[in-house]
Structures are given as structure tokens and as C-alpha cells.
Amino acid sequence: MRSKTEVADTSPEIDVSTLGSALLALTRNETDMKWRVVSELPENMILGLNIRERNPSHVALLAASILEEGQIQECVADQFGGKTRVWAGQHRFWAVESINNMAHEAGLDQRLKLRVRVHDGEFTLDQILAVQLAENLHNQMRPEEEAAAIMSLYKLYLQVSVDQPRSVADLARRIGRGETKVRNALSFMNLDENVRKLVESDGIFYSLAVQIARLPLEKQFRAANRIIIYNLDSSGAARLIEETLGEGKQLPGLFSGQQLEVLAKQNGRLAFRNAADRAARDADGYFRRVLALIKLLDNPTKAEATEPILDILAGFISSGRGFLAELDDACPGLTSQILWHVNEIVRRTKD
Structure with missing residues (x-):
């Protein structure tokens, strides 16, 4: 399961071959552009298009801060129709x-x-996008948050560039992001809403959700269900999607040769600690993903599952109980230590 600290890589992708001309253009723009700081009543200004919706809670917090400390950061605006038009802030x-x-x-x-x-x-299209980029795309964003910001930039780009040729490639160039990243972001934002919620709740990886976007909308959530229940990795998810699209062979059964191949590559010599650590992480991540999926159901209290899925879930729980019973026969002292640690984990989770 993905760590909550995972963030999107928002580093701009610079084309070194065009660096000289870009710097020359920016230097010329800095010379040509004239800025001044003004103070005006909001009622005398107008607002430019913005990619962020109004957040009443944020407005209230800012109002309290401004009353206490004054306005620390200036807004950014241009001139339009004889009025100051606010774009950022x-x-x-x-x-x-x-x-x-x-x-x-x-x-x-x-x-x-x-x-x-x-x-x-008046700002040019590039200047509008640059202001919104600086205002809304940040380094500490999760991939799905960055995708939402890119989608909003794309909508703004379509609105303010009506008289110019428009394309995803052109937007990617203007905002300094790779075309693949922009296309993946737009695909993610057009996904079934429940699949996006699974990503937001760490039920499924962003990269897997982007693969699911290849499917028709009505098949996406079911594919996400299968990826979670069968605990598929990226290659397994790709095979599932190819099967659903009719482009690949039937998906092999769960616990097939894939696990045996991994063991063979490692010559069966997994260290006990590493194996135990990995198993614990995998089991915890698996159950959390299943819970995230169940929470999206319309009526979780009446959740039902097919017999194969019930067999898988019951098998996990039965294996755990069976392991504990056999361990208790072999080493009762160790079992009591494990149960004590289990209770500690439960207590810390509740706290």
C-alpha cells in the first residue's frame, strides 16, 4: 500500500535545446513588462478565470489572518477593460x-x-498559465492532486485560447510537463468517480488507475475490484485490462506460476525476517485495500461477494488462525508474545 507521504514528481521537464531562446524571451519579457503595486477596494476590481473553486473555510481563515497580521502576500493581476483583473490570490x-x-x-x-x-x-496565454501554474501546482502534491490541478489548467487553457490551435501537447509544452504525464492526468480525471476515490483512500495505486482508464467507463470500477481482490501488481493489472479489452489471453488463476517463478529466482533462500516483514506488509496492505473498496459500496452492511472471492478472504483469515494454532503447539511462549504485540497494535490504532 502506498505511503501517505508519497507525492507526485512535479519537477518541470526542461528541453535543453531550447533553453537559450527561452531565457532570451524571458529576459526580454522582464524588460518589456511593467509592474506596479496598487491598493484598491475589491469592489472596483474584477476576477480572472480561476482553476480553484472558492473554499469558504479557507476564506474565513484568511480573513482572520488578515485582520490580525495584515495582508502578507500580494495578489497578481493584469489590466483588462480599464480595470484591475485578479488572477492569483x-x-x-x-x-x-x-x-x-x-x-x-x-x-x-x-x-x-x-x-x-x-x-x-493584458496577460498573454503563456502568462496566464504561468501564474496559475505557480499558484496551484506544488512540489508536495500526491499524484491524484497533481492530476486534478492539471485538468483544471487544461480547462482554463481551452477557455482562454479559443482563437489559437489547441492540443494536449501544446499545453504540456506551455506548463513544462511531459506530454505523457499530462495525458495520464487527464485520463485519470475522466475515470469512474469510485476508482478515483479508491486512489484517494490508498485502495489502489495511481499508476494502476491510469491503466484502468483504458477501459470503457462502465467496466472500470469492476476492474479495480478485481485488481484489489486478487492483489494484482502492475503486470497482472495490465493482463487483466488486456483480457477485458479482448486484447490478451485469459488471465491466469490466482496463486499460479507467478509466485513460483519469484521463489525460483531467489533459489528458495528468503531470509526469515525479510519474508515475515514482506508478508506482514502485504497482508496489511491487502486488507486495507479491501476495506477501502467495501467503504465505497452503497450499503456496506449488505455487502455480498462471489464464492471465489469469499474463498480468498476466508483463506487469508483461516491461514492466520491455522498458523497461530500450529505455532502455539510448537512454541507457546512465542505465541503469547505475538498476541501481546497484536493487542498493542490495536491499542495504538485506537489511540
Whole structure:
């Protein structure tokens, strides 16, 4: 199971062959572009298109922070139709607006102005995307979070580039991401909603979900179910998807030659500690993925499963009980130590 700390690789992919021309263009833009910092009432400004929805809780927190410490970070804007148009920092805009609304309702005359760094002119498409990229794509994002941000950038790109040729490859170039990464992100965001929820709850890996996106929408969640229940890795998932699409051979049975091949490669000499550690991690991850799947059911209390799936789950539990019984016969002292550790794990989990 994926660690919660896993994040997306959001490092830009730089084309060294075009680095010189890019630097020259940026240097020229810095010289040509003129910026000034202004303070205006939000009611006199307009908002540009934004890829983030308004978050009332975030607005309230920002409003409280601004009242206590002032506005620390400037918004970013351009000029459009004689007005200041805010592109980055729209939650700060809404926070100041809400403060002024509260002041008006309280019968106060004072109004707070929003501090904005304004470009003297209208942003180009590349400048709009650059502002949104800096505002919404961060290094510490999980893959599914990055995918959502890329999808929002794509929608914005389609809206603001109506008079220009548009393509996924062009967007990828403009935002400094690989075309494959952008296409995978868009595919992920078009997945069955329940499959995306499985990724968000660590029920299934993002990379496996991207493979599932090859399937028709109505078959995606069932494929995710099978990947979790049969505990398939990337190659097993690929075979399942090929079978579902009718492009591959019938998926081999569970616990087939795949496990025997792994043991043969290792010459049967797995260290006991490594084997035990791996088995514990695999079992814990497997059960957590199954639970994540069950929680997505419409009525988990009435969950049903096919006989093969029941056999698999029952087999896991039966194996554990059987192992404990045989261990107790061979080494009662060790069994009591294990049970003590089990109780400690349960206690820590509840705490």
C-alpha cells in the first residue's frame, strides 16, 4: 500500500535545446513588462478565470489572518477593460471582500483595500498559465492532486485560447510537463468517480488507475475490484485490462506460476525476517485495500461477494488462525508474545 507521504514528481521537464531562446524571451519579457503595486477596494476590481473553486473555510481563515497580521502576500493581476483583473490570490480577494461586508453590516465606515501587483497591460496565454501554474501546482502534491490541478489548467487553457490551435501537447509544452504525464492526468480525471476515490483512500495505486482508464467507463470500477481482490501488481493489472479489452489471453488463476517463478529466482533462500516483514506488509496492505473498496459500496452492511472471492478472504483469515494454532503447539511462549504485540497494535490504532 502506498505511503501517505508519497507525492507526485512535479519537477518541470526542461528541453535543453531550447533553453537559450527561452531565457532570451524571458529576459526580454522582464524588460518589456511593467509592474506596479496598487491598493484598491475589491469592489472596483474584477476576477480572472480561476482553476480553484472558492473554499469558504479557507476564506474565513484568511480573513482572520488578515485582520490580525495584515495582508502578507500580494495578489497578481493584469489590466483588462480599464480595470484591475485578479488572477492569483483570489481567496485573498474574497477574504478582504468578506471583511468589508462584515464592516458594512456592523455599521462601520472603514473599508480594507486589497494589495495587488499589477501588470500594465493584458496577460498573454503563456502568462496566464504561468501564474496559475505557480499558484496551484506544488512540489508536495500526491499524484491524484497533481492530476486534478492539471485538468483544471487544461480547462482554463481551452477557455482562454479559443482563437489559437489547441492540443494536449501544446499545453504540456506551455506548463513544462511531459506530454505523457499530462495525458495520464487527464485520463485519470475522466475515470469512474469510485476508482478515483479508491486512489484517494490508498485502495489502489495511481499508476494502476491510469491503466484502468483504458477501459470503457462502465467496466472500470469492476476492474479495480478485481485488481484489489486478487492483489494484482502492475503486470497482472495490465493482463487483466488486456483480457477485458479482448486484447490478451485469459488471465491466469490466482496463486499460479507467478509466485513460483519469484521463489525460483531467489533459489528458495528468503531470509526469515525479510519474508515475515514482506508478508506482514502485504497482508496489511491487502486488507486495507479491501476495506477501502467495501467503504465505497452503497450499503456496506449488505455487502455480498462471489464464492471465489469469499474463498480468498476466508483463506487469508483461516491461514492466520491455522498458523497461530500450529505455532502455539510448537512454541507457546512465542505465541503469547505475538498476541501481546497484536493487542498493542490495536491499542495504538485506537489511540
